[in-house]
Amino acid sequence: MRIIAIANQKGGVAKTTTCINLGASLAYHARKVLIIDMDPQAHSTLGLGFEPDEFDRTILNVLEPPRSPYRLELKEVIIPTRTPNLYLAPANIDLAGAEYRLIDKLGREDFLNSGIQRANLSFDYILIDCPPSLGILTVNALKACREVIITIQPHYFAMRGIEEFMETIGLMKENLKHDLEVYVLITIADVRTNLYREVVEEIKKYFGDHLFETVIHRNISLAEATSHGVPVMEYEPSSSGAQCYLNLAKEVIKLEEEK
Amino acid sequence: MRIIAIANQKGGVAKTTTCINLGASLAYHARKVLIIDMDPQAHSTLGLGFEPDEFDRTILNVLEPPRSPYRLELKEVIIPTRTPNLYLAPANIDLAGAEYRLIDKLGREDFLNSGIQRANLSFDYILIDCPPSLGILTVNALKACREVIITIQPHYFAMRGIEEFMETIGLMKENLKHDLEVYVLITIADVRTNLYREVVEEIKKYFGDHLFETVIHRNISLAEATSHGVPVMEYEPSSSGAQCYLNLAKEVIKLEEEK
Ligand SMILES: Nc1ncnc2c1ncn2[C@@H]1O[C@H](COP(=O)(O)OP(=O)(O)OP(=O)(O)O)[C@@H](O)[C@H]1O
Ligand SMILES: Nc1ncnc2c1ncn2[C@@H]1O[C@H](COP(=O)(O)OP(=O)(O)OP(=O)(O)O)[C@@H](O)[C@H]1O
Ligand SMILES: [Mg+2]
């Protein structure tokens, strides 16, 4: 079972879009996939067609401390989506409270990890959608996962932010004492521009083999699909957005041989 | 003197791009403009061609409490930019410390406002670039300004985030006890898509007259200009990005008659 966090403290760099569409693409390739929505904005939950406020059981219940009356096991909050093989542990705005309530709890970075461990799940992949911050929710995701995909839009400031995020991940690896494989995915790319060529060169130099070959092109079908609450391959299977994520899934699956 | 905060807690919605290019467009229309960079990421500073880490005097010094040896007056940190009429109070990563150090200081939401008041400045416009959060830095900007422009990318989730942000602004108006004129600017717009039409209709209904007529189209020249550290009208004056921001400046200037 591969557990992959989709992270970047920067906002609007296609973390959610990647969670949903890489998840759906892996499901399309007959992998059993769970998406865990760790963002109080609940965009993965919304983008899969659900209304977050209608849930009274969400991932927050799994993060509750052991003695809390609201605590639930992960299996009690997982729901199927309209896509075969694709499941969701939803979020809603109540998750925002976790940032404050967990802050002084012993073992607070480990609640998601221990929830996943106890659950003894049978998924091939767990993808964790992170909020745009380095708070306790992202820390829980980084502790619970074995691989992290950093999504990055190839614009000028992207590299500056990444170096800082990498430092944090480095610190976490030391503190969390577990190995973490870091990958980088270029997203929302205007591949025919000079800016793209300049920035990608710099990203390649910095990340080498950790950079996915697949680049996700900017394609409005991806935004439109999310607004309709479906993965892009169900909304417009022939779009470049669908093709890009299906190719990414193939590349991710190839790595299975080494895991 | 009009003091305008450019704000939205969501990341990557063209706050910085708007600060720089609306600022340059107003300067182009013979207005004397100061941009205050309130983001520890210092993207306005970078986008105007400066290296944030080379500054030892930044807006942070203005936010220092009165007895601090590091405290400076706003006039001591303002620098000219390469664009005539356009000035900058720069930021750098040290500003990140402010979120923690100010947290328990008396009058902590008022340091920027009182810094501006004391400075007795002669600008026509002060534009304040905010970080993607609702922390003490954004609160200082909202307290210091009289108008706020919320930038919004016309994608599905944009409206959901905005309602929450508006609630917060409403609460602030009550707590801060000053009037705040709220405007909305649609940015990074793919104007020929169905998604655009659907979302804009919803934005219009919600905001009415507070929505600027000018819509900023998605245009790679805007991203390229920033990577070269210049406003877009210096990088590619005939681009749609330049045209859009020049039109926005005209619309903003028209409001001068009512101020
Ligand atoms: N390849 C793409 N082409 C066009 N639009 C895209 C693409 N990827 C994402 N988007 C759009 O860009 C916006 C931001 O994407 P998304 O919400 O996935 O980013 P995020 O990193 O999860 O943001 P947040 O930090 O707020 O969680 C969304 O409106 C999404 O539909
Ligand atoms: N109209 C536009 N067309 C194309 N690209 C744009 C446009 N406006 C902004 N961008 C690009 O989108 C990215 C995000 O813009 P920007 O940095 O201004 O957003 P922001 O809201 O200030 O982000 P943050 O929350 O990180 O401060 C940048 O790479 C910028 O160059
Ligand atoms: Mg997201």
Ligand SMILES: [Mg+2]
């Ligand atoms: Mg910015």
